[in-house]
Amino acid sequence: MPTAAxxxxxxxxxxxxxxxxxWAGSAPVLEEEVALANIALDLLGQARVxxxxxxxxxxxxxxxxxxxxxNTQLVEQPNGDFAHTIARQLYxxxxxxxxxxxxxxxxxxxxxxxxxxxxxxxxxxxHAEHWTLRLGDGTPESHERMQRACDALWRYxxxxxxxxxxxxxxxxxxxxxxxxxxxxxLGKATLTVPTGPRTGAWAAGAGRQGLHTESFGRMxxxxxxxxxxxxxATW
Amino acid sequence: MTAVTAGTxxxxxxxxxxxxxxxxxxxxYEAVFxxxxxxDERIExxxxxxxxxxxxxxxxxxxxxxxxxxxxxxxxxxxxRAPSLRRKAILIAKxxxxxxxxxxxxxxxxxxxxxxxxxxxxxxxxxQKYSSIFNYPTLTWADVGAIGWLVDGAAITNQxxxxxxSYGPYARAMVRVxxxxxFHQRQGYEALLALSNGTEAQHAMAQDAVDRWWWPSLMMxxxxxxxxxxTAQAMAWKIKRHTNDELRQRFVDIAVPxxxxxxxxxxxxxxxxxxxxxxxxxxxxxxxxxxxVLKGNGPCNDQRLSTRRQAHEDGAWVRxxxxxxxxxxxxxxxxxxx
Numbered sequence: 001m002p003t004a005a006x007x008x009x010x011x012x013x014x015x016x017x018x019x020x021x022x023w024a025g026s027a028p029v030l031e032e033e034v035a036l037a038n039i040a041l042d043l044l045g046q047a048r049v050x051x052x053x054x055x056x057x058x059x060x061x062x063x064x065x066x067x068x069x070x071n072t073q074l075v076e077q078p079n080g081d082f083a084h085t086i087a088r089q090l091y092x093x094x095x096x097x098x099x100x101x102x103x104x105x106x107x108x109x110x111x112x113x114x115x116x117x118x119x120x121x122x123x124x125x126x127h128a129e130h131w132t133l134r135l136g137d138g139t140p141e142s143h144e145r146m147q148r149a150c151d152a153l154w155r156y157x158x159x160x161x162x163x164x165x166x167x168x169x170x171x172x173x174x175x176x177x178x179x180x181x182x183x184x185x186l187g188k189a190t191l192t193v194p195t196g197p198r199t200g201a202w203a204a205g206a207g208r209q210g211l212h213t214e215s216f217g218r219m220x221x222x223x224x225x226x227x228x229x230x231x232x233a234t235w
Numbered sequence: 236m237t238a239v240t241a242g243t244x245x246x247x248x249x250x251x252x253x254x255x256x257x258x259x260x261x262x263x264y265e266a267v268f269x270x271x272x273x274x275d276e277r278i279e280x281x282x283x284x285x286x287x288x289x290x291x292x293x294x295x296x297x298x299x300x301x302x303x304x305x306x307x308x309x310x311x312x313x314x315x316r317a318p319s320l321r322r323k324a325i326l327i328a329k330x331x332x333x334x335x336x337x338x339x340x341x342x343x344x345x346x347x348x349x350x351x352x353x354x355x356x357x358x359x360x361x362x363q364k365y366s367s368i369f370n371y372p373t374l375t376w377a378d379v380g381a382i383g384w385l386v387d388g389a390a391i392t393n394q395x396x397x398x399x400x401s402y403g404p405y406a407r408a409m410v411r412v413x414x415x416x417x418f419h420q421r422q423g424y425e426a427l428l429a430l431s432n433g434t435e436a437q438h439a440m441a442q443d444a445v446d447r448w449w450w451p452s453l454m455m456x457x458x459x460x461x462x463x464x465x466t467a468q469a470m471a472w473k474i475k476r477h478t479n480d481e482l483r484q485r486f487v488d489i490a491v492p493x494x495x496x497x498x499x500x501x502x503x504x505x506x507x508x509x510x511x512x513x514x515x516x517x518x519x520x521x522x523x524x525x526x527x528v529l530k531g532n533g534p535c536n537d538q539r540l541s542t543r544r545q546a547h548e549d550g551a552w553v554r555x556x557x558x559x560x561x562x563x564x565x566x567x568x569x570x571x572x573x
Contacts, residue, residue, distance in 0.1 A: 014320075021323070024311035024330045025542065028550025029557075030338055033307070037331035044324050051320075058319050082553045137563065138556025145552070226318045226376055233434050235319040235376075235426075 002109060002166025003054045004070070008208055009099075009110070009164075010050030011071035014061055015216075016092060017043035018223055019079055028082055035127055039089070042120040049113050062227035066210070066217050073207040074156035076216040080149065083135050083142070087149035090128040094181050095160045097121045098174045108168070129185050136189025143190065150186065151194045158198030162208055272473050277403035280346035288472055291465065292402050293347050294363070295474065297354045300340035301365035303333045304358075305539050309373040310382060318376055322426065326379060329419045336412045343404040359544050367525065368455050370533030377430050377437075377444035383423010384497075385445070385452040385490065391416050392486045393456065401473035424493065431498045438498075445494070446502045453517075454525045456483040462522075487515050 020040035027033040051057040074092055079085045100121060103114035135146040161175040183193050206212070227235075252260075264283040271278060278284055307330050314330065317323035341351040357363040368386055373379060394416065397409040430441035457463055457479040469475040477485075487506075494501050505518035527533065 018315060021314045021327055024314050024327070025307045026546040026549070028546070028553035030304070030334050030341075032550075032553075033334035034331055034338070037327050037334070041324060041327050041331065044320065044327065048320050048324070061320055062318075082550070134557045134560040135553070138558075138560045139552065141552050142556030142559075222315050226316050230318070230434065230436060233318075233437055235322050235429055235433075 005110070005164050005166035006050045006054040007060070008070040008167075010047050010054060010060070011069050012075050012092075012096075013043040013050065014047035015069070015071045015219070016075035016088075017041075017047060018219065019075065019077075019088075020085075022079055023085070032082075036085075039124050039127065042117075042124065046113065046117050046120075050110075053109070058227065062224045066212055066220055068210055069207075069212065069216070069220075070210065071207050071212075072156065072159045073213050073216075074153065074160065076207070076212060076219065077153060077156065078215050080152075081145060082131075083145040083149040084152070086128055086131045086135060087146065087153050089124065090132050090185065091153060091157050091160075091182065093121055093125040093128050094178055094185075095157075095174070097125050098177055098181075099169070102169050102174070103167075106168075132185055132191070133189045136186070136191040146189070147191050150191060151196065154194035154196050154198060155200060159207060164208060272401050275399075275401075275473070277406065278401050279403045287468075288474075289347050291469065291472070292405065292474065293344055293349055295465075295469075296340055296344040296347070296405055297349070297357070297363050298365060300337050300344060300354065301358045301363060302369065303337035303340060305365040305369045305543060307333050308539055308542055309369055309371070309535075310379055312373045313376060313379050316376070317379075325422050325426075329383075329422070332415045332419065336415070339408040339411060343408045346404045355547065359540070359547060361531070361540065364529070365539075366455060367528045367533065368451050369539060370528050370535045371448070371451050372535050374447075375440050375444060377427065377440040378448065380423050380426035380430060380441065381444035381448040383419055384427055384493070385448050386455065387416055387420040387423060388490060388493075389452045389455040389486050391420060392482050392489070396476040396482075397474075399473075399476060405474075424497070427499070428497055441497075442499050445499050449501050449503070450520065450524075451528075453483055453487070453520055454528075456480070456486065458522070458525070459520075484514055487517050491515050 017040045020036050020043070023036045023040075024033065027036055047061075048057050051060045054060060074088060077084070077088055097118060100110075100114040100118045103110045104118050105111075132146065135142040137143070157178075160178070161171045163169075163171055186193050265285065268278070268282070268284055268288075271282075278288075310326060310333075311330050314323065314326055317326050341354060344354060345351060354363065358365070368389075373382070391413060394409050394413050398406055398413060400406040400409065427441050427445075430437040432438075460466060460478045460480045463479050466475060466478055470478070491501065491506065503518045505516065507516055508514075509516045528536070531537075
């Protein structure tokens, strides 16, 4: 079993699920309480399958430290306002759909999971795209917020296409398909495709190597505190 | 259904009709309504109904919907700290269901001629209530289990009879809500059982949670029958089927053996089986605390309401964007504003 790949994909799903879970009770409309929780649950389900392929899901989620997590920096970014959350979701679900689309067609160890996950992700992507359109082409305020969010998260998107050990994928093809898809949605939403760099020299492939952004440590502190306070307990 | 269909307003005051004629019509409508209720028929949105019946239902359904929405907060408080991925998934699913229950209930209320926005405004202004139980804090993980077992258990005891409520849309919403709620209650019980059978520290955490949630759960059934202002009328209209005290007793009778099976005690020295009554006797409820919490002086009243208001205010620009987008793209107003 390619453990490194299972951890990379599992950590992405786990961490983004956690971030979306932070929205519970604070969404802008009740329908979004349902939708964001729904996406969080789908991702948590994916994370549990993937982490279980690599070991014990709870040990891996609760007892690793920051430097051992293999998620991309994009998914650990704080929720920010609703536009930030949507931009993060747009970038990630577009990537994840391409990724699992490829994995589902192969006969590798992730094919079964990927076949189920692509259906969930199609919904996540649809949700993110529709909100990108509403916010981008809504009011002047929502347009500005959505543009700001797309710009701010752009620098974390290059990492999505760094090779992952154990995943035999055409990363270049995925990246160009991703750019086409995101460009089309932003255009339709009257937004400008960000022009900044998509990775920093300081951070090439960083999350996958266990180099994270500062907010991630706090996120883990909250997530792991109770589990770590009761070593060996079952829940 | 034989109740009179009276269009969408169902009110008196039709212009150009004499007072006597109006009164006679009103009496005829009332007779048909009373007969439908007496025959256990369902009243539907387009049927004529007394204004007081309508108002009473709006009050009760809105309060019920608000409770689902505010009730997300004490549990959501633990989503990011849930101690295993399985428990975390269960908790997210539960909070998601609560939002869904809120949506069903607001829809049921809307069939009575109000709107979700209007009801939410009243909640935010403190003019409509929600269940007093959600003004208590979740201080440990075990509180999540105790809420599932006791709070959902009390809610189910209250809601199962509402599945036979005389107002059709409310009764049907309750059927759906109760199915999901029973599932969550079993999960809460199972979470407490795991703690009770766990380490010494986990067992203590479970006992402490039950000690703190037991009495507030009993208060969920409302004031005692002799102080309940709405009960008699609600029972005559078959909105309610049992009094507060009857339901409270039913809940205690179910919960005591469950507590024994959990290996946890209930914080009531007067609790004992009464052979003669065939029920458990239990100690006096602190009604001062109940009224105090209801008046807004509970531990989390301010926090719950301000969190809800904040979410609503922070989301205003999102809702405005969605409305503006819909308007542009349904062609109602052609001109783009962005």
